[in-house]
Amino acid sequence: MKHIQLPIGETDIRILKVGDEVAISGVMVTARDAAHKYIIENWPKWVAPLLKDRAIYHCGPVVRKDENGYHAISAGPTTSIREEHYEPQIIAHYGPRIIIGKGGMGDATLAAMQKSGAVYVHATGGAASFIARSIRKIHNVYMLDELGPPEAFWEMEVEDFTGVVTMDAHGGSLHNIVRKASEKRLHALLQ
Amino acid sequence: MNIVRAHKLKDHFVELLRSASSQLPGDVVDALQQGFHQEDKGSPAHMAMEIILKNIELSKANSTPLCQDTGTNIWHVYHPQHICKTALEEMIRDATEEACRLSYLRANAVDPVSGLNSGNNLGLRFPVISFYEWRSSAVRASVMLKGGGCENVSTQYALPHESLQAGRDLDGVRKVVLDAVFKAQGRGCAPGIIGVGIGGDRITGMIEAKHQLWRDLADRNPVALLDKLEQRLHDECNQLGIGPMGYGGKTTVLGVKAGAIHRVPASYFVSISYMCWASRKASVTIAPSGKTTFHKRVPRSMTCNTPNCKG
Numbered sequence A: 001m002k003h004i005q006l007p008i009g010e011t012d013i014r015i016l017k018v019g020d021e022v023a024i025s026g027v028m029v030t031a032r033d034a035a036h037k038y039i040i041e042n043w044p045k046w047v048a049p050l051l052k053d054r055a056i057y058h059c060g061p062v063v064r065k066d067e068n069g070y071h072a073i074s075a076g077p078t079t080s081i082r083e084e085h086y087e088p089q090i091i092a093h094y095g096p097r098i099i100i101g102k103g104g105m106g107d108a109t110l111a112a113m114q115k116s117g118a119v120y121v122h123a124t125g126g127a128a129s130f131i132a133r134s135i136r137k138i139h140n141v142y143m144l145d146e147l148g149p150p151e152a153f154w155e156m157e158v159e160d161f162t163g164v165v166t167m168d169a170h171g172g173s174l175h176n177i178v179r180k181a182s183e184k185r186l187h188a189l190l191q
Numbered sequence B: 001m002n003i004v005r006a007h008k009l010k011d012h013f014v015e016l017l018r019s020a021s022s023q024l025p026g027d028v029v030d031a032l033q034q035g036f037h038q039e040d041k042g043s044p045a046h047m048a049m050e051i052i053l054k055n056i057e058l059s060k061a062n063s064t065p066l067c068q069d070t071g072t073n074i075w076h077v078y079h080p081q082h083i084c085k086t087a088l089e090e091m092i093r094d095a096t097e098e099a100c101r102l103s104y105l106r107a108n109a110v111d112p113v114s115g116l117n118s119g120n121n122l123g124l125r126f127p128v129i130s131f132y133e134w135r136s137s138a139v140r141a142s143v144m145l146k147g148g149g150c151e152n153v154s155t156q157y158a159l160p161h162e163s164l165q166a167g168r169d170l171d172g173v174r175k176v177v178l179d180a181v182f183k184a185q186g187r188g189c190a191p192g193i194i195g196v197g198i199g200g201d202r203i204t205g206m207i208e209a210k211h212q213l214w215r216d217l218a219d220r221n222p223v224a225l226l227d228k229l230e231q232r233l234h235d236e237c238n239q240l241g242i243g244p245m246g247y248g249g250k251t252t253v254l255g256v257k258a259g260a261i262h263r264v265p266a267s268y269f270v271s272i273s274y275m276c277w278a279s280r281k282a283s284v285t286i287a288p289s290g291k292t293t294f295h296k297r298v299p300r301s302m303t304c305n306t307p308n309c310k311g
């Protein structure tokens, strides 16, 4: 298990390789479909410090509010490929170092990550209670009214958020490897 | 007697949603445990299964949603004659709102025109409720939480399918199911459970496929040819090597369940409903006396095609 502290620089991120198990700590922000669309339509400045050298988490959490503020109680990853159209532009513009989600992303994102120095960390889909435990604090929420709870930007502090690097900054993709191998087996089974 | 109002059905429904969202049926947990033991130690697949199992324990202990996507809530309600379905529907909708307030469910209802989230998990045909009259005097309500990620990789084929060389027979069905599982890779939160609807039209075929997801994993198909198909597909899907989360591994599916309904001569649809490992289902029976039974496994009536099944 490799420990990662956010913010993180390009050199450190390029050390990571496909298949590495990582534990991420620091402050990151959630953004999913509506948030991605909003970003590339507006290129807001306020987003920049949240993203630079940090992590974008594809997640629409279940959040509870009490007198002490917000608490994430269920916060697993959502399918990342839906952001394929937006992510390469966001990576180039804001310079996040880690994209976290599930299911992996496409070649355009892979190329953008290779160019800017970023990796994709796959979190365990559906393991929402487990992951919520590593979310220590919700610092802030942006655009809650406009986007609704699952789609809002939740700025959160995490400790030992675990996942697997499935796309690295050198063009490596576990998703491509598994797809190719399974395609071979599929063809054999279709005979 | 008004069983709906008399027995605080709403509270029972809230409890049903709590248990559906935070606890998996026993057959699914058993299958996941098996999967964990068969993955290679130290592999990403092994780690994923370990986290899934830990998540199951935590969610159960704290009544927190297993997955934050509490999905489309699909209700099947079996009821005696002369019952007010409007009242039942109201109870279900009230319970849904309450469960959302208690964070058992996420506010998941989005208006596709305005893009706005309704905020209380209620919307047009949301939740989805089907009523079935049966001969029993009890009310039985079952709910399934069907996540969006796995719904997105669900699909439908029309046979014959040229590039897969899949003809209009059960071997053709086998081929397209393998193709669908291959195309899904890990994106439906593998290991998944595959519901297959053979025949019907584009709507009824998919309903049949979803209906198959109510079945217990240990349940064997009473139709011999379909049973054979299910067993073979279970084995072959796992040979694809996609593994948990698509990391590569041995556990790609936990089960394949297939049902067949009549089709017209011109069409041969194969509908495939992919359910993620978080196959959340719960069921409750309320007798006229008020006696309430929460079922650990979904009773057979849910998977029986005969409307008057008493299962």
Ligand code: SF4
Pocket: A076, A077, A078, A125, A126, A127, B067, B068, B069, B070, B071, B146, B147, B148, B149, B150, B151, B187, B188, B189, B276, B277, B278
């Ligand atoms: S597909 Fe994955 S993210 Fe969606 S409900 Fe299922 S486990 Fe959760």
